[in-house]
Amino acid sequence: MQYLVLLILFVLISFNSNAQSNSQIENKRLVHNDYVIKNVNIIPMTEDNVVIKNATIVIKDKKILSINSDSIPTDLKIIDGTDKWLIPGLIDMHVHNLADVRMSSNYPTKGATLFMDNQDFMLLYVANGVTTAFELSARVEHFGQRNEIINGKVFGPRIALAFLVDGGSSGNSANTPSDGRQTVRIAKQQGYEFIKVYSNLNAETYKAIIDEARIQNMKVIGHIPTVFKGSTKDAFVPHFGMVAHAEEFSSQTDKYTNDVAKEFAKIAKDNGTWLMPNLSNLVYIAKQARSLDSVRNLPSFKYVHPLMQSKWIVSNQYNKGTSPKRVAYFDSLVDFHISLVKEFKKAGVPMVAGTDSGTSGIVWGFALHDELKLLVDAGLTNSEALISATRLPAKWLEIDDKIGTVEIGKFADLVLLDKNPLKNINNTRKIAGVFLNGKWIEKEKINQMFSELAKKNDLNKNNYDWNKRGEY
Numbered sequence: 238m239q240y241l242v243l244l245i246l247f248v249l250i251s252f253n254s255n256a257q258s259n260s261q262i263e264n265k266r267l268v269h270n271d272y273v274i275k276n277v278n279i280i281p282m283t284e285d286n287v288v289i290k291n292a293t294i295v296i297k298d299k300k301i302l303s304i305n306s307d308s309i310p311t312d313l314k315i316i317d318g319t320d321k322w323l324i325p326g327l328i329d330m331h332v333h334n335l336a337d338v339r340m341s342s343n344y345p346t347k348g349a350t351l352f353m354d355n356q357d358f359m360l361l362y363v364a365n366g367v368t369t370a371f372e373l374s375a376r377v378e379h380f381g382q383r384n385e386i387i388n389g390k391v392f393g394p395r396i397a398l399a400f401l402v403d404g405g406s407s408g409n410s411a412n413t414p415s416d417g418r419q420t421v422r423i424a425k426q427q428g429y430e431f432i433k434v435y436s437n438l439n440a441e442t443y444k445a446i447i448d449e450a451r452i453q454n455m456k457v458i459g460h461i462p463t464v465f466k467g468s469t470k471d472a473f474v475p476h477f478g479m480v481a482h483a484e485e486f487s488s489q490t491d492k493y494t495n496d497v498a499k500e501f502a503k504i505a506k507d508n509g510t511w512l513m514p515n516l517s518n519l520v521y522i523a524k525q526a527r528s529l530d531s532v533r534n535l536p537s538f539k540y541v542h543p544l545m546q547s548k549w550i551v552s553n554q555y556n557k558g559t560s561p562k563r564v565a566y567f568d569s570l571v572d573f574h575i576s577l578v579k580e581f582k583k584a585g586v587p588m589v590a591g592t593d594s595g596t597s598g599i600v601w602g603f604a605l606h607d608e609l610k611l612l613v614d615a616g617l618t619n620s621e622a623l624i625s626a627t628r629l630p631a632k633w634l635e636i637d638d639k640i641g642t643v644e645i646g647k648f649a650d651l652v653l654l655d656k657n658p659l660k661n662i663n664n665t666r667k668i669a670g671v672f673l674n675g676k677w678i679e680k681e682k683i684n685q686m687f688s689e690l691a692k693k694n695d696l697n698k699n700n701y702d703w704n705k706r707g708e709y
């Protein structure tokens with residue numbers, strides 16, 4: 238009897254506490270912030286892309302409810318958009334995110350040895366208006382990282398995850414067609430959405446991986462395996478969706494001429510394969526080959542995790558063993574990549590912006606603005622550069638019904654700019670605030686978080702040494 242009373246009491250208490258936490262969750266869900274931006278110039282990035290001047294746009298329940306509607310809901314927070322420009326949130330199609338990681342071999346129950354503050358990291362994207370990022374070397378920790386954003390613990394971009402498969406013996410490798418197919422099926426079962434093919438795959442395994450990805454309905458992005466040099470066309474099989482660097486083409490030839498660039502453009506066009514030029518990558522590499530001051534003096538360096546700051550200086554593969562000859566080689570690649578962009582544009586191959594952020598000297602978020610500038614310098618119009626980081630990547634990722642343009646019904650991933658980026662592409666850097674999935678983050682808040690992060694990194698600087706990472 239006494240036992241029964243205790244049991245009832247216990248059930249009541251736990252029911253009560255459940256009820257309480259449920260109502261707290263309910264409350265949290267009900268308190269959403271809805272907004273109206275008044276008098277703003279909207280650059281919708283739709284096909285016709287007609288700028289809507291002095292518009293009123295309502296953001297409700299994370300989505301764009303109306304543009305210039307007569308009926309405006311009450312209880313909205315008002316944002317003054319006077320003389321400002323609203324564009325879709327930017328998409329970086331090539332990133333390598335810092336997430337919790339195992340830095341040393343340790344006993345089985347220990348797991349990661351280095352833990353990242355996910356908010357500190359995601360701030361880099363948010364501050365730069367990057368509202369979607371494509372992780373091209375995803376591992377299990379990236380799911381946890383993404384979940385923290387989805388469940389609202391951290392504000393950050395949407396993240397698409399690609400599973401990388403290479404040949405050889407390190408990492409996720411496959412060296413036979415049947416292993417390749419099995420790797421794709423396992424990646425699918427584990428929840429990865431895309432497949433990234435890599436340089437050391439043999440021809441048969443590469444083709445099997447792409448074919449299996451087609452069967453599994455996973456799009457394929459990646460490198461052109463080295464083995465195809467001399468027969469580049471053979472790598473362009475159906476369902477090879479995107480080449481991840483212009484460098485993949487320069488690696489396929491020793492002749493950096495316009496004719497060769499034109500030939501590559503035709504091969505890609507005929508196969509329906511898109512290109513991510515990733516011009517900034519080689520530009521940064523060439524700079525680092527010249528001097529590490531190019532890394533040290535980056536204005537964004539102080540926001541980079543101290544372990545990466547250390548790595549980029551003490552273990553910089555581009556600066557190590559550098560020579561004038563090597564610098565000249567990198568410079569010649571930079572020039573050829575510009576020719577590639579010109580020829581791919583002429584051929585009508587869709588191109589998207591990606592940075593390879595996380596590679597030494599390439600800072601997440603910030604690098605995307607450099608890439609846009611380089612694309613314009615290479616011959617894209619300001620508008621085409623913006624398309625390459627908004628509507629087109631959303632289309633490739635097959636989320637263009639949700640994001641990528643400023644249109645009624647789309648999720649509110651938006652960047653409010655102080656100046657018009659159609660006039661000057663550098664104006665994408667002049668950010669007044671960012672909407673992430675309907676959540677508004679003002680510049681003041683970003684600046685405050687940045688100054689705290691810089692202070693924190695400075696204090697922690699001496700606690701991280703890349704050469705001692707195995708001891709963490």
Ligand SMILES: [Zn+2]
Nearest residue numbers: 331333373593
């Ligand atoms: Zn990469």
